[in-house]
Amino acid sequence: MARQPQPQQPAPPPEPATTTGGPPPLEAGGVLTIDLDAIRTNYRMLAARVVPGECAAVVKGDGYGCGIEQVTATLERAGCRTFFVAHLAEARRVRAIAPEAAIYVLNGFSSAAGPAFVETYARPVINSSVELAEWDHFVATSGWTGGAALHIDTGMNRLGLTIEEAVAVAHRIQSENHGVELLMSHLACADQTNHPLNDQQIRQFRELRSLFRGISSSLANSAGIFLDSSTYCDLVRPGVALYGGNPTPGRPNPMRQVIDLKCRILQVRNVPRGQTVGYGATWTAKRPSRIAVIAAGYADGIPRAAGALGPEGAPQREAIVNDRRCKVVGRVSMDLIAVDVTDIPEGAVRRDAMATLIGAGLSLEEAATQAGTIDYELLTSLGRRYHRIWKV
Secondary structure, eight states: OOOOOOOOOOOOOOOOSOSEESSOGGGSSEEEEEEHHHHHHHHHHHHHHTTTSEEOEEOHHHHHTTOHHHHHHHHHHTTOOEEEESSHHHHHHHHHHOTTSEEEETTOOOGGGHHHHHHHTOEEEEOSHHHHHHHHHHHHHHOOOOOEEEEBOSSOOSSSBOHHHHHHHHHHHHHTTOOEEEEEOOOSSTTSTTOHHHHHHHHHHHHHHTTSTTSEEEOOOHHHHTTOGGGOSSEEOOOGGGGTOOSSTTSOOOSOOOEEEEEEEEEEEEEOTTOEESGGGOEEOSSSEEEEEESOOGGGTOOOTTOTTOSTTSOOOEEEETTEEEEEESOOOSSOEEEEOTTSOTTSSOTTOEEEEEBTTBOHHHHHHHTTSOHHHHHHHOOTTSEEEEEO
């Protein structure tokens, strides 16, 4: 019989584990500031929106790049009691901060990982009939009653049991003790309010819920929360919205901004008219120019693929220098980018001053659009070479 957790008196949630991290400021190319109060405010706003349902939190990808320990502590103090991660290793980190929380592991279950789920007291998300069979065997032979979620694919065509498989096992799940405590699916197009797949998935999941009566259900991600109240079910699972990403693309962002990224200017140099800047000579000075070289590159999570001009039709990538928006010129290097500061008075831009790459009016969403990517990728790519400050 597997050891079951003993009832404990709830302890007050801890303060964030640290308030600074990474290399010291003078040894780093930039400073990434994470506003934990903004994360707390975003969570409480979403939680209030879905009452009487429960608001969980997705903290995979190191808390979307914001620090899984700091984010978990902040959200637990804000009232969050259910967390979603991708891997068991992430579940261990959450468990160390949130001993009483329900923690679901999205990437599924295998028999070999069973003892680790027991040790961590984490709940697997069952993503296939094979996983369900392995889970059933594990529960029967171990006596474990830690619980699991059953994921049904309603249109994403990624992970999850097919609808036919779910219908086939529904009676057995309800009549036998499988430990399934949550029924879930995932919206594929919730950020496109008029996409026909939304209605199809909502309808299919509603029909499936009727086959699993008595089991809590979850459908809405960040965008789903703003799509329609019919997505709320018993539990919502916001991710990027907690971290300041826009869950309503094309409309004003209802969330508070969370991150601010400032990077060091290493040099200001004169570039004569007709000279080029950076690898491949992709940018040519059309006038005598001054270029600020900044200590950030694709090794720090500044996407290279789109180039300085961004994807076709997108605005050119920018940085804020001396309170002015300036264009990034030339290709992004591993450790460096170049910014045209010609229009800023000479002497106002100095070596060791800081340029803002995200923040001060240049939102996460706008920075991602200029880089030809999305909020999610930009957040989770921010490198470990920055000095980090968590504002509590």
